[in-house]
Amino acid sequence: MKTIFRFFDIVLRELNIIVRKNRIYGFCMVVFPVLLVVFFTTMLDEGLPQDLPIGVVDHDDSATSRGLIRSLDAMQNSRVMYRFASVTEARNAMQEGKVYAYLYIPDGTASKLMSGRQPNISYYYTMTCMTAGSMVSKDLKTISTLGSAALGKATLSAKGASDEQIRAALQPVTIDAHMIANPQGSYNYSLTTVFVPGILMLFMALLAAYSLGMEMKFDSGKEWLARAGGNIVVAILGKFIVHALVFLLVIFCYQYYIFDVLHFPRLGGTWSIVRLTLLQVAASIGFGIFAFGLMPSMRMSMSISSLWMVLGISMCGAAFPVAGMDPPLQAMSWLFPLRHYWMLYQSTVLNGFPVIDVWFHLVALVAFTLLPWFVLRKVKNAMLNYVYIP
Amino acid sequence: MSIFRKLKEHLTDVLYVWRQEMKQVIRDEGVLMFLIVVPLGYPLLYSWIYNNETLRETPVVVVDQSHSALSRQFINDCNATPDVDVKYYASDLDEARSLVSRQIVKGIYLIPADFADRINRGEQATVSVYCDMSLMLAYKAVYQTAMIEAGRMSAGLNIKKAGNYTDHENAITAQPLIAHDVAMFNPSGGYGSCVLPAVLMLLRNGQLIPDDDPHYRGAYRVVWGKALCYGMVGAVAAAYLSMAVPRMFSFPQLADGKTLLAMLLPYTMACIFFGMTVSCLVRYRENVMLLMVFVSVPLLFLTGVSWPQSSIPGAWHGVSWLFPSTFGVRAFIRANSMGASVSQILPEIRILWIQAAAYLGMACVVYAYQKRLARKHVKTVTNSTDLIEPDDQ
Known part of the structure; x- marks a missing residue:
């Protein structure tokens, strides 16, 4: 007691x-x-960083390249904030901390794509901020797939294939992700x-x-x-x-x-x-x-x-x-x-x-x-x- | 008194304070710990923790209900990647789930029974990926590997269907547009290279809080005397953190001496005066530690290293302007990891100088105020517990 x-x-x-x-x-x-x-x-x-500032160096200046840039801008994680005249300028902007990444589209991309000569585009991103780096690089991967697919899609739909057939033809195997307990990946x-x-x-x-x-x-x-x-x-x-x-x-x-x-x-x-x-x-x-x-x-x-x-x-x-x-x-x-x-x-x-x-x-x-x-x-x-x- | 003598007396006072402070630093084991053990030991430990940088061979379990050549090919392809290791086969999803629950695997690949049939019929087949979301890195490894392998398999199937004649044609079918992705300034995509410089710089912010308040005359002289003492220790620590540690662990080190000096000088000064100002706000010197612990993790977030700067809400941007670490870390990373020149980090350097000047002024004001308070206190009350630590001489 x-x-x-x-x-x-x-x-x-x-x-x-x-x-x-x-x-x-x-x-x-x-x-x-x-x-x-x-x-x-x-x-x-925000959960996920959105609209990270990125830049583009578009030397091609074609309908295709502009389409790519537009769809990049429309992605959830990236926002095209700057257009640079040269790669050096873009790199300087990156070192000044203005952009996390830039997309470089060289001259002749569209014509090479149409004529089947496998053009190259490059995407540079900084990994000093890992979160930002992996976000913007994910968007690029989507864009490059979309860029490739655009051609096949145009060809197939010209031949009269249905949307479902096009999807199956372009991507026979797909992934269905289940992010358990954090579906937004927040x-x-x-x-x-x-x-x-x-x-x-x-x-x-x-x-x-x-x-x-x-x-x-x-x-x-x-x-x-x-x-x-x-x-x-x-x-x-x-x-x-x-x-x-x-x-x-x-x-x-x-x-x-x-x-x-x-x-x-x-x-x-x-x-x-x-x-x-x-x-x-x-x-x-x-x-x-x-x-x-x-x-x-x-x-x-x-x-x-x-x-x-x-x-x-x-x-x-x-x-x-x-x-x-x-x-x-x-x-x-x-x-x-x-x-x-x-x-x-x-x-x-x-x-x-x-x-x-x-x-x-x-x-x-x-x-x-x-x-x-x-x-x-x-x-x-x-x-x-x-x-x-x- | 002539101006000359006054100046001399002034200088003597400053030097005296410097000496006294230095003595105290060496005698005080708590301060010593934060000035020596932390800057020497922590970077090494952190570098060690993040040394491996990436996660390899994340264990996953496969539920293969298709049992076809195609499903086995997919599993083998995933297993062959550096990021994923197919550790178990489960007969159904529940069994796989219990493996996740026991922390044995980090993800489940479920290949449905109609996987091969659908592909052969020319329909779209789906692989379900279930990820344990508790580890973002593990999730990325599990999910991205499946994505990449699905893409590769799709390309392979398309090549078969295309009926091309040459390898070059096959390559074009698989990838009409090549996208190079180039990770700059941290080539291995490593965790260490990205977080460390920030941690290193931040430690400097924390350790520079001088404590205690000896009754020296003239707030201005006290502040300068202390600044000399902590600047001396700080300079050594700064050199160690910014030059020795990155070299030991071969982190990117692109800044030259001039650039480093241009940013570290104002940063160290801003840190010292900031520390002095803050240390006056607390009653017991132990409380400084509690305060530093509280702010250190949020400060790291405010620097924009772990969370992108452009996604920091506006209000917190404003708050981040108060701390030298925000700009010190940004300038250091840009200079050292990204090779920026002095002119490219000029805005940060300017702000650091402004902060140094502002906190110098504030430190003087606070010290003067505190001394007046102490004098008044000595006159009226003798209860020392309520006041700042009485010095022990």
Whole structure:
């Protein structure tokens, strides 16, 4: 009974710190996450980059070349913004960052095409921005197929073939793509759902280390422990249950916003989201406490958890897949909580697969939650005996 | 006091602050970590992560319901590409789906039972491709491989039907119009070459936040003294990041020394003064870290490297003008990866100079204000916890 009272005493104490004493908690727990969600969802609102500026160098100046340019302009991803007189001019514009790509149609393209002499057209695009580069290059591939097909289509329809026959004759084998759980191929759906949780996890771990460090810095750790009756478990649980609850609330709001207001696709049910969020919060805070326990110095533990969690954003394999990394890095990816979060997310929430298929990642997150258990005594010792060194 | 003596005194103060700051940087393990470990270690690690650049041999499962020579040819063609590896054959879609669920494969090729029949009847046949959309790169590999192979197979079938006499005629039938596609400035289409320079530059933004506030006289002198100290460290880091790391990992490196200097000088200065201005806004120096963490990923997006610049909404364009990293990264990428000359990145360089000047002014104002505040505070209250860190001398 006494323990329960003490527990609530600690909870009230922590609430007081978060709400009244130090404003940075409010910023990190509510203001920054809200800003982040707003930032990513508005920034990536288009889903796919559209109407990227490109240029053309048309030396042919024929009806065919103009037709090609028009249909390129009509594509979803490209917009013909400039017409250049020469390739040099086009390259300069690319280096100045005005265009992402240019199409070069040399003199005599149309006449060669008509007479069956296989003309060449070239398409130059910059890959310094991968997203833009792959978008515009995709449009080119469509255009070149269309250019080739235009000739065959004209011949066949002159012979009196029906549309269906023409289609079958030009392209006997076609592909029917099913983009499961993200039919638009939207980057908003795939990036927002990694970056926002990733940065939130970073904040949770950082704040855990920070709040322990602050106890030490202002020498309030002794008072904190005394109010918990010298029981470090009660002290830690009471302190971090408050963090966990606030973050849970914030994350549920974020989930509600993206899934129910913005209608992000998901095939998993509500329970899969709740389970994932609980694990996410617990594992991140556990990691932060563990970092502090390893190095009971505010600076070091905060640096460690922030560096580690930022690294996690790259190591989770959402942008560049883990399978493509060097084997030592593949093994290392297990050490990042975000990696497990993301595996669980894409499997159970996005694709709606049963959790048993990714059980190992679930166990890993539980393990991160339990990590502080190893350093409880060290934290207690640090609170009682260490002196803060600035 | 003569002007000469005043100048001398001024200079002495600046140099004194420089020395003190340098000492503090070396003594403070937290600062040291962000000034040395991060710029030295992170680029190496990031370069390592993205070292392989492209995803090869994405595992897929095939559901072949046609069991014909044509369907087998299609599967073999896909398997022979560098991007896709046909790992499993499943008897139906459910079985294939469970393989995706267990993260064993990234996509499913379903070849319907009437695949060969339709082709032989002269109708259009369809291959269904089911992609796991959680990995954009895997999706691209799975989908594009199928597209390319379907196109190649179509061309092959058309050649057979055309009844040509020569190989040249066959080539024309397959491809009446040849389109060369040339990826510039990042030939392998690699991930590393594209993201890294930006990350490198951004790290510089983060590490240059000086903290703490010793009570030196004259805000102007303090600002210059600190700038000299951080400029010294920053110059080394900048040289390392912009010249050594790209060479170690053989990333494109097209800029000459003059161009690099022309953009790195204003960028470093803008970063230092920006850092000073921001560091005055926070109460505890640890909070700087929380702030940097918060802004670093959005800043990367605002540079237009991972998300195209032309697709950034207008409001965020406005916000991006506040940060030196936006223009520093753009100028660096254009100069180093795309070989732009100084005149081609002149707009960015100009903005960086403007930012450097503006943040210098702001840093002076903020320091002066903070000092007045500190003096007032010392007079009235002695509670130091509410104030900026008291210095430890």
